[in-house]
Amino acid sequence: xxxxxxxxxxxxxxxxxxxxxxxxxxxxxxxxxxxxxxxxxxxxxxxxxxxxxxxxxxxxxxxxxxxxxxxxxxxxxxxxxxxxxxxxxxxxxxxxxxxxxxxxxxxxxxxxxxxxxxxxxxxxxxxxxxxxxxxxxxxxxxxxxxxxxxxxxxxxxxxxxxxxxxxxxxxxxxxxxxxxxxxxxxxxxxxxxxxxxxxxxxxxxxxxxxxxxxxxxxxxxxxxxxxxxxxxxxxxxxxxxxxxxxxxxxxxxxxxxxxxxxxxxxxxxxxxxxxxxxxxxxxxxxxxxxxxxxxxxxxxxxxxxxxxxxxx
Numbered sequence: 001x002x003x004x005x006x007x008x009x010x011x012x013x014x015x016x017x018x019x020x021x022x023x024x025x026x027x028x029x030x031x032x033x034x035x036x037x038x039x040x041x042x043x044x045x046x047x048x049x050x051x052x053x054x055x056x057x058x059x060x061x062x063x064x065x066x067x068x069x070x071x072x073x074x075x076x077x078x079x080x081x082x083x084x085x086x087x088x089x090x091x092x093x094x095x096x097x098x099x100x101x102x103x104x105x106x107x108x109x110x111x112x113x114x115x116x117x118x119x120x121x122x123x124x125x126x127x128x129x130x131x132x133x134x135x136x137x138x139x140x141x142x143x144x145x146x147x148x149x150x151x152x153x154x155x156x157x158x159x160x161x162x163x164x165x166x167x168x169x170x171x172x173x174x175x176x177x178x179x180x181x182x183x184x185x186x187x188x189x190x191x192x193x194x195x196x197x198x199x200x201x202x203x204x205x206x207x208x209x210x211x212x213x214x215x216x217x218x219x220x221x222x223x224x225x226x227x228x229x230x231x232x233x234x235x236x237x238x239x240x241x242x243x244x245x246x247x248x249x250x251x252x253x254x255x256x257x258x259x260x261x262x263x264x265x266x267x268x269x270x271x272x273x274x275x276x277x278x279x280x281x282x283x284x285x286x287x288x289x290x291x292x293x294x295x296x297x298x299x300x301x302x303x304x305x306x307x308x309x310x311x312x
Contacts, residue, residue: 005181009172012069012185016192020065024196027064028207031055036095036210054205057094059213061200062193063087066220069189074182078127079223085119086147086219090212106211116144120219129230142229143222146242149249150218151211152271153290156283157203159273160214162291163244164194164221170241170298171224174305178234183224190220203284218245233308241301244294247272 001009036057067080092115093106107115120143124130130139154160172187197213200206209217225242228234251270258266269275276286 001176001179001181001184005184008073008181009176009184009188012073013188013192015072016065016069016189017195018065018192019068020061020193020196023064024061024200027060028055028058028200031057031060031207034095055207056210057091057212058197058200058207059087059090059209059211059217061197062190062209062213062217065193065196066190066217069192070186073189074185076182076186078123078130079186079220081126082119082123082143082219082223083216085123086116086216087212089115089119090210090215093211093215095212113144116147116215116219120144120147123223130226139223139226142226143219145249146222146225146245147215147218149245150221151214152248152252153245153273154209154214155271155273156277156287157205158198158201159287159290160209160217161194161198161201162287163294164217165191165198166291166294166298167221167241167244168194169295170301171221171228173298173302174234174237174241175224175228177302177305178228178231180228183227186220186224190217203287234305236308237301237304240297240304243297244290 032055036055063083067083070076070080089107089112093112097106098104106112117140120140121136124136124139124143130136150160150164153163168187168190172184172191175181175183175187194217197209201209225238229238248271251267251272255266255270258264267275269278273286273290276289277283281289
């Protein structure tokens, strides 16, 4: 990357961090005033019942700084619209539907998925590089995969935020090596936006990310991964980088299928981080382990990119 592009990367991080830091406390107080409370699933491990009532939608903190860093340093209308659109879906799921439908925990999976398909394909269609039907379909699949996988990782104090920082760190370095400054800028902007949220989400969490944060953050990561994956030499690195999200998402539909067909569980718990809790691991140990594994995967992805000639 050129010297100017490197300056944009650094500036994007500080802009996103500054805006999110300024917004963090007012958003936290607003969520308390709105009584936006976490509704813990009856299927979650028993220890999670203590989290009942913790404020949710803390992802709004990230969604203030992240788009600011992108718009000021590397304006990308499709990416911003993708983040806003998935944020709206998350808001409907976290706040609107539970208040309109008493006893509901949010949108059903079918309307949620349909809305995600609509937003993802619409945002990709606005980008001339991806307007071809084949690119739309493959890009939409990648975005939906990462959005829902990241959403599943939002289950323990500090887990989703830590994974997001480590994943985007690797993604940003790989993008810089590959000479794709737009992805490098967006990656570090997302890291900057996540840090203030993590301070409030550190155990014991004072607020949770909610779908309003996890869905658009995952969608943004998916968009960036897809942008890099246009170069086939990047695919092995991106596959390694995505390892944790792969093991978070894939067991969930397998578990549902197994229960419906064979009337028993294939895994002790899904998403998979809960399975470690059921084995007796403290929540902090699960978060630390997943975070460290994601760091190693990021380092592996960077190494593969370098060995594969991804550096320019």
